[in-house]
């Protein structure tokens with residue numbers, strides 16, 4: 001499917017003149033476009049309007065700004081219903097000096113919408129509107145879902161541009177970790193995450209970010225959570241899209257927390273333990289417990305072809321996250337996880353399930369165009385298929401699963 005065919009041709013009612021509706025979290029339009037267009041247009045947006053954390057009832061919009069600004073998010077559906085989100089959870093108009101993040105909720109599952117943002121500077125002397133951007137909410141009742149997976153792009157802009165060109169419109173894009181090469185500089189975060197290779201990678205495929213080990217490296221890594229959004233507000237979450245349940249987990253670093261290279265900045269033993277308890281509960285909730293197909297996405301694989309524990313004091317690092325597996329294995333087996341989708345190793349690999357490890361493991365390629373891959377996951381009443389496409393044009397690899405019985 002061509003990207004423009006996904007939701008790009010949907011007819012919308014038009015913001016001006018349409019009847020406004022309000023939802024639980026969406027206020028009536030308080031800044032109609034006539035008010036914003038009275039102000040001089042300024043270059044306040046420094047990134048596209050990025051759509052993340054797709055859910056059945058909405059999505060979260062994030063964009064970069066050049067100075068302290070206020071933001072509003074206008075939305076409309078194909079029936080002419082429309083409103084503006086102009087308040088945060090604390091009663092303030094959404095604001096930010098480097099990014100603005102607005103949560104849109106109260107929408108209907110599986111429906112087509114479009115949004116745009118209005119950005120106004122602090123002194124109300126300049127304003128800028130983004131173009132309208134279409135998206136579709138997730139739908140757990142859909143008969144089919146299709147999503148795509150990237151991993152380990154590591155700011156390789158040539159690869160990102162090619163991936164963006166060939167990856168089709170989808171229900172969502174999982175960016176499965178290692179977006180960067182360590183956050184050594186605060187200035188790296190916004191372009192890398194919200195405008196990679198100067199592209200809008202969330203056009204017709206809203207983004208789910210999975211944390212990789214490089215995403216937590218460097219003195220400025222602590223800022224990453226403020227520049228992105230996830231469905232739960234945490235780096236671990238679960239979602240249902242059609243017949244597939246996806247659980248996204250944070251495998252942390254590839255060395256122990258006390259490794260000197262981390263300079264005392266990380267605490268992943270605690271986060272893994274928290275995810276262990278969360279996982280035990282989430283797999284008992286009906287939409288996950290009863291899902292026909294069951295996928296885990298995590299950056300560092302939970303299995304590998306050579307499971308030797310590395311010598312961390314002499315440059316060794318984990319090819320598979322044995323700490324995460326020890327913490328989560330029992331729940332993954334109980335849930336009847338079918339496949340774990342990962343990156344990290346920078347090479348495509350498929351490891352089938354065994355008696356000891358009844359979940360398959362698949363890993364995507366690396367940042368160079370010669371090694372890069374993108375995965376296409378399709379699930380319907382017939383099967384679940386994961387096709388790994390080589391960006392180089394080499395033959396694609398497909399693994400297929402039947403419904404969990």
Ligand SMILES: [Fe+2]
Pocket residue numbers: 152154178214344345346
């Ligand atoms: Fe990587």
